[in-house]
Amino acid sequence: xxxxxxxxxxxxxxxxxxxxxxxxxxxxxxxxxxxxxxxxxxxxxxxxxxxxxxxxxxxxxxxxxxxxxxxxxxxxxxxxxxxxxxxxxxxxxxxxxxxxxxxxxxxxxxxxxxxxxxxxxxxxxxxxxxxxxxxxxxxxxxxxxxxxxxxxxxxxxxxxxxxxxxxxxxxxxxxxxxxxxxxxxxxxxxxxxxxxxxxxxxxxxxxxxxxxxxxxxxxxxxxxxxxxxxxxxxxxxxxxxxxxxxxxxxxxxxxxxxxxxxxxxxxxxxxxxxxxxxxxxxxxxxxxxxxxxxxxxxxxxxxxxxxxxxxxxxxxxxxxxxxxxxxxxxxxxxxxxxxxxxxxxxxxxxxxxxxxxxxxxxxxxxxxxxxxxxxxxxxxxxxxxxxxxxxxxxxxxxxxxxxxxxxxxxxxxxxxxxxxxxxxxxxxxxxxxxxxxxxxxxxxxxxxxxxxxxxxxxxxxxxxxxxxxxxxxxxxxxxxxxxxxxxxxxxxxxxxxxxxxxxxxxxxxxxxxxxxxxxxxxxxxxxxx
Numbered sequence: 001x002x003x004x005x006x007x008x009x010x011x012x013x014x015x016x017x018x019x020x021x022x023x024x025x026x027x028x029x030x031x032x033x034x035x036x037x038x039x040x041x042x043x044x045x046x047x048x049x050x051x052x053x054x055x056x057x058x059x060x061x062x063x064x065x066x067x068x069x070x071x072x073x074x075x076x077x078x079x080x081x082x083x084x085x086x087x088x089x090x091x092x093x094x095x096x097x098x099x100x101x102x103x104x105x106x107x108x109x110x111x112x113x114x115x116x117x118x119x120x121x122x123x124x125x126x127x128x129x130x131x132x133x134x135x136x137x138x139x140x141x142x143x144x145x146x147x148x149x150x151x152x153x154x155x156x157x158x159x160x161x162x163x164x165x166x167x168x169x170x171x172x173x174x175x176x177x178x179x180x181x182x183x184x185x186x187x188x189x190x191x192x193x194x195x196x197x198x199x200x201x202x203x204x205x206x207x208x209x210x211x212x213x214x215x216x217x218x219x220x221x222x223x224x225x226x227x228x229x230x231x232x233x234x235x236x237x238x239x240x241x242x243x244x245x246x247x248x249x250x251x252x253x254x255x256x257x258x259x260x261x262x263x264x265x266x267x268x269x270x271x272x273x274x275x276x277x278x279x280x281x282x283x284x285x286x287x288x289x290x291x292x293x294x295x296x297x298x299x300x301x302x303x304x305x306x307x308x309x310x311x312x313x314x315x316x317x318x319x320x321x322x323x324x325x326x327x328x329x330x331x332x333x334x335x336x337x338x339x340x341x342x343x344x345x346x347x348x349x350x351x352x353x354x355x356x357x358x359x360x361x362x363x364x365x366x367x368x369x370x371x372x373x374x375x376x377x378x379x380x381x382x383x384x385x386x387x388x389x390x391x392x393x394x395x396x397x398x399x400x401x402x403x404x405x406x407x408x409x410x411x412x413x414x415x416x417x418x419x420x421x422x423x424x425x426x427x428x429x430x431x432x433x434x435x436x437x438x439x440x441x442x443x444x445x446x447x448x449x450x451x452x453x454x455x456x457x458x459x460x461x462x463x464x465x466x467x468x469x470x471x472x473x474x475x476x477x478x479x480x481x482x483x484x485x486x487x488x489x490x491x492x493x494x495x496x497x498x499x500x501x502x503x504x505x506x507x508x509x510x511x512x513x514x515x516x517x518x519x520x521x522x523x524x525x526x527x528x529x
Contacts (some may be wrong), residue, residue, distance in 0.1 A: 011035040014321075015042075016086045017079040018312040019072075021116060021176050023052050023094035023150025025222060026068070028075040029309045030082045033321060038340045039313055041410055045078050047071035048277045052150050053176035068095075068104060069111070076112045077214035079231040088312050090127075091118040093151030093170065121168025125154035127162050127311030132156070134314055135244060135306035137334055137413040139344070142212040146292065147307060148223040148285050150174035155205050157212045160299035165208035169201050173223055176284040185264045186283045193489055194287050199295075206295070215299040217292060220307040222278065222284035228274035228303045231256045238416055238443075239273075244305035245415040250293050253301060257290050306412070333415035338382050341409050341499055345392035347385070351469045353500045356384035358476060363455075366485070370454050370512060378420060380455045383425035387459065403427035403440075417448055421455065428456035429463050434506045457509035461517070465489065466502025485509070485514040495521040 012032040020027040030043040033469035051060055060068070072089075073312045079087055089108070095101040096118040105116045119127075128147045132138075138160035151172040157165040174199075217290035219228070231248045232239050234256060239246065260271065261283070268279045292298060342349070363377055390401030406423035414422070425439060428434060434441050434453060443448065465473045465487075472491045479486040487502070489495060499519050506517040 012040075014086070015082060015084050015086060016313070016316065017075070017082070017084045018309045018316075019075055019087065019089040019114075020088060020308040020312065021068070021091040021150060022308075023092065023152075023172055024048065024050055024281075025150075026071045026075065027307070027309050028078065029077065029313070030084060030126075031313055033224045033313075033317065034340075034344065036340075036343065037317060037321065038336075039317065040340070040344060041342070042082060043078065045075055047074055050174070050277070051098075052172075052178060055407075060094070060101070060104060060117050063518045065100070065104060069107060072108055072112055072114060076114060084476070087114050088159075088316055089114050089116045090124075090308065090312055091116050092124055092149065092308070093121065093168075093172065093175075096120075097151070098293060110457055112225040114311060121152055121154065122166065123310060125156055125166040125168050126163070127315055128308050129158060129166060129311070130154040130219060130314045131306040131308065132220060132304045133158070133160065133310035133333075134310060135333055135412040136218055136302065137245070137332065139218075142214040143218050143302075144209065144214055144292075144296065144298075145160075145218045145220065145304075146224065146289075148173060149221055150281070153288070155202075155525045157205075157208050158212075163206075168205060169205075171198060171201050171288065173278075173281045173285040173288075174235055182283060182285075185262055186287070191287055193263075194284060198288060198291050201294075209296055209428045209515075210504075214424045215297065217289075217296075217298050217301045218304055219289070219301055220304040222275065223282065224289070224301075225284060225305070226273065226275055226278055226282060227253075227256075227289060228301070230260070231273075233272040234259075241416045241419050242305060242410070242414075243303050243413060243416075245418075248301055249414070250299050250301075253289070253293060257286060259424040260286060280401045305410075334382075334411070336377075337409075337412040337414075338385060341405075341411065342385055342389065343499075345389040346407065348388050348391070348469070348470065351466055352385050352388060354466050354473075355387070355459070355462045356381050357471065359384045359459050361476055362458045362462060362478050362487070366458070366513065367484050369480055372454060373451060375418070376451060376455060378456060379421050380425065382457065383422045383429075384459055384462065386422065387426040387429040387463065389426075399427050399430045402429075417445075420444055420448060421452055424452045425455045425459055426506075428452070429459050430505070433511075453508060454512050457506075457512045460505040461502050461509055463489070464499050464500075464502035464505040465519075467497050474497055480513075480515070484518050485513060487517065487519045489519065491521055499516055 013035050014033045015031050026047045026049055028045045029041050031039040031041050033039050048369050049071050051064045053064055058386055102313040108114045108116050132145050140159050142159050149172045153171050156163055217449045225243050228246045229239055234503055363380055386406055389405055390398030393401040403423045411419055472493055473489045474492055476489045502519050510517055
């Protein structure tokens, strides 16, 4: 049992490891399970095992058997170093279908004390669906989830409330490569053969799709992530923080496809973003994605960094951690993820909520004038909630600690640029404004830097208006006039500290609006227009 030192913190109650024993690779995560039913990932490990060498559905070769056991030993060593209380291990098609899969499972029990559950494809698809819903922002509009693995591909049609259809098909990239042995570079005849097989295998998927149409695919697991990273690198899009919510259009994929599909193995090795261990079987996955985009009229592809391993954790929380209020029930992964981080860093809730409310009032008054973008309001709200979480590390330089925590917190439902905006707006809530010597800031695109400066300007004033942290400002009204922005505040007590706090931090808002900032106390309640 893990013990927390703070009475106000959400308490970690158990530490577990979850292992996805896939066809190409074994993926493990170490997570803390918290008293509110949420979980936090502490570490990850991926071991390439290539169990399909020699074919899926046959005996695991001696080499594959040894690679798999070696990978499990490495994962067990990691789990032991974290003192995990439980290891959850789920095997998919390669072990499930192998003649000697039972021998592999028994040896894992005998040598490592790891009990492997060989799950059916139906359950695999369901768990992936739960992981996607937990990590990606969905709405009532349906999406088609495709988890392209080595032995199988899981398909889920669903939205933020329910799954309409789930299935697992034996068309994974390693299986298709072993069965059809496409030439290198792949020929048009090979492509047509693969597409004919996909057409036959996906008939029920097409029928379900006809009832729940969508223009969006959400892709998970290594093949989809690799395709996304190659496209991102071609377009110089950053993936330093996360590939979660990385998005590309059908047109962007087609441009990539026309270039990539002609390459032989030697040339594929040089493609930035491609995992070298996937060079031999990536093409069957690229052909499958191209087929799905054309077959279903897909316009956009989004990536989920969460997959089966997170689904294993969620199933454990829902089925076995009885008594915990599982937080995964909240539909919006962005808000849930932010509030999980806030609770785990013992946030200054009253102050931060108050600052957020004042910041949003200023935002609403200046949105049109400052040409703020769609979505900026929510990013400002989250940055305001998170701006003081650096105190969790120390008071000194807590704004810089906040930047680090937010960038590395694995927030779900956000694109990389959105995480950068939240983290940097929180970082610039105090002390200096953005400077050229701030290397991480200057790596960002000019348009992102400008959004950060606008939102930071607002947050700095709102934070100054609660300089005492006692919510003396009860309400405020904001008026934009020709040469100045007037902020009228109504306070419980004397306003001097709040006015001083806001005035000393208003320079960035002056710069971004080109106007003076005039903050005054009014005795009557502020009125809303």
